[in-house]
Amino acid sequence: MTDESLDGAGLDGTWTDESEWARFDVEPEAEESTGPPPQPVLAVVGRPNVGKSTLVNRLLGRREAVVQDTPGVTRDRVAYDALWNGRRFTVVDTGGWEPDAKGLQASVAAQAELAMNTADAVLLVVDAQVGATATEEAVARVLRRSERPVLVAANKVDDERTMAEVHSLWSLGLGEPLPVSGLHGRGSGDLLDRVLESFPATPREKIGGSGGPRRVALVGKPNVGKSSLLNRLTGEERSVVHEAAGTTVDPVDSLVELDGELWRFVDTAGLRKRVKTASGTEYYASLRTKSAIEAAEVAIVLIDGSQPLSEQDLRVITMVVEAGRALVIAYNKWDLVDDDRRRQLEKEIDRELVRVRWAERVNVSARTGRAVAKLAPTLRTALESWDTRIPTGRLNGWLSDLVAANPPPVRSGKQPKILFATQAHTRPPTLVLFTTGFLEAGYRRFIERKFRETFGFVGSPVRISVRVRESKKARTGRG
Incomplete structure (x- = not known):
């Protein structure tokens, strides 16, 4: 049986009669963007x-x-x-x-x-x-x-x-x-x-690219080198760089050509405090940074590789994941990282970043230009995953084998069944599981891990949503 013939079928290969399931079966084709007209x-x-x-x-x-x-x-x-x-x-x-x-x-x-x-x-x-x-x-x-x-x-x-x-x-x-x-x-x-x-009849310079450059948010805590990296990428002093931390307050847009492709980069203010506890300029800068992440398609979280991972580093990564954006983690100042620090960093990553093992990683130096050329391939990989959709038939065939070998844990004396699955959305990829009962968080993480092992999705968060089917008794009582 082909993937196409399975579309709309349950895990046992039989057709379902739930109209709600069917509406998740097809994702509309994205409209081709012609790009904005030139603006003065x-x-x-x-x-x-x-x-x-x-x-x-x-x-x-x-x-x-x-x-x-x-x-x-x-x-x-x-x-x-x-x-x-x-x-x-x-x-x-x-x-x-x-x-x-x-x-x-x-x-x-x-x-x-x-x-x-x-x-x-x-x-x-x-x-x-x-x-x-x-x-x-x-x-x-x-x-x-x-x-x-x-x-x-x-x-x-x-x-x-x-x-x-x-x-x-x-x-x-x-x-x-x-x-x-x-x-x-x-x-x-x-x-x-x-x-x-x-304004003249014809603008001097077109700000937006005709092909719609992919939007990249450059985020991180203060003084990790975001503006220095942006200047390295653009080849000009596009952002103000100073030894004082927190120099950037507003997001700064830049068109950057990497590996023959045009990207729109946004350099943002470093996040010092939580938005709720920040005040004055920091409060509004935090809001701008949050908005920049939400407006982007992929985020590069810049981390100072020469220093231990901090709470601010983890919080910025969490903001990107919660916003559902593709993620690249760049460890900057790699020219200052010796063998001892490298071993220590690996331990910190294994301990602190276990939930984002899927994120693309690259070690760079904005000061020397080390490995900056690797950013474009990692961005493309992350965005390709972010845009990918697995056909429903293929997804259910894989899930059927997984559930048969590793059934969901029993809850309140009953074992829930997964009746049907579909990838309802991309950007980020979102799986919807229709079940007869609640699935434990640990089992959902297990499904995500196995899903990544089979289909990849490197550099993109994957969301899993569970919809529990009402029992016949509940439906009868409601009617």
């Missing part, structure tokens, strides 16, 4: 603490950028999708721009300059209550030499008393200053209209 890009720049992120949230109509009453919260350039009057565009929020910045602030300034160079239009945000400072005048000199349209947003205009300060911004030589209030929304609609008018 608006770079939002300015010195620290002029309210850029608050204004960005106002333009987006939702809270996306991390905002706190502390200068320098935004450090990387961060891209968000925006929509106004039926037209989509991309808003790039940047770190504060200081022309004479040093150290960390110099890296932030470089990110802002790169955003200006790759944008279709630039929005310079100035604190109208302070007026034009030497920093704004230096930025204006740079922007006047650029070939991009430039708009000046006079922010924090909360009432008419500030309007006199707005007119003084004509001195920047960038055209009419537009009064707005990122906090209260005043003038935001007029500003958005002017933004759309400033």
Whole structure:
């Protein structure tokens, strides 16, 4: 009997009469994605603490950028999708721009300059209550030499008393200053209209790939080298790297070409605390990281191989598994791992990561570039498993032999029977078992382990759902 003829059959090969089972039998074909059309890009720049992120949230109509009453919260350039009057565009929020910045602030300034160079239009945000400072005048000199349209947003205009300060911004030589209030929304609609008018007919650079690049979340605790790895992959200073832990706050999107294929990477803030106990910037950064994992298809959990596995490492892995995403575990700083640490790490993995033995593993060094080329094959393997569906007939034939050799344990004096099984979903692969009774958690894990031994599914979580058939007595009483 072929796999096709078994589709819809029970473990004993007989046809079932449960209509609920049949609806899980066929998974619809995924629609082919043609990719998003090109979108114009608006770079939002300015010195620290002029309210850029608050204004960005106002333009987006939702809270996306991390905002706190502390200068320098935004450090990387961060891209968000925006929509106004039926037209989509991309808003790039940047770190504060200081022309004479040093150290960390110099890296932030470089990110802002790169955003200006790759944008279709630039929005310079100035604190109208302070007026034009030497920093704004230096930025204006740079922007006047650029070939991009430039708009000046006079922010924090909360009432008419500030309007006199707005007119003084004509001195920047960038055209009419537009009064707005990122906090209260005043003038935001007029500003958005002017933004759309400033965009060219054809965007300079397409942010999304036409083939729909697979989405990869780069996650891990602070200071494990996520931004360094992203910079190594992109070949540019895409993310700010500094010896201070927790430099990245917002997720940062990057298109990365690995092994001839385009991927969309998201570098995220390091998770220090649980979301419930985090506060301020850490709270919102944790939410962004969680959202980045849920929006991704596969996650690379970066772990410092030179240090013992920590609770934060395990928690990040748990977040990825609970989100149902494909998983690659990359042990970074391998150039610092000696033989003693390698043996110790193997023991830690056997003890702490026993539940994710299926995850792909690769030992890398973002600093030296060691084994970074191995990431693409492991990502492909994990995603292939994540997308795979086993035909129902083949699945039931395998399960019949497994149950015959290893029946479920007796519960309350009765032995449950598995009547039928199907893989209801992919992304992640989800098995639904229709039974006459409850299956112990240990037996479900046994089924998953044997399922992996037979069908593979390396790099992808597998979920098992049990549906217990009602007894005839219960059905009769209900009727």
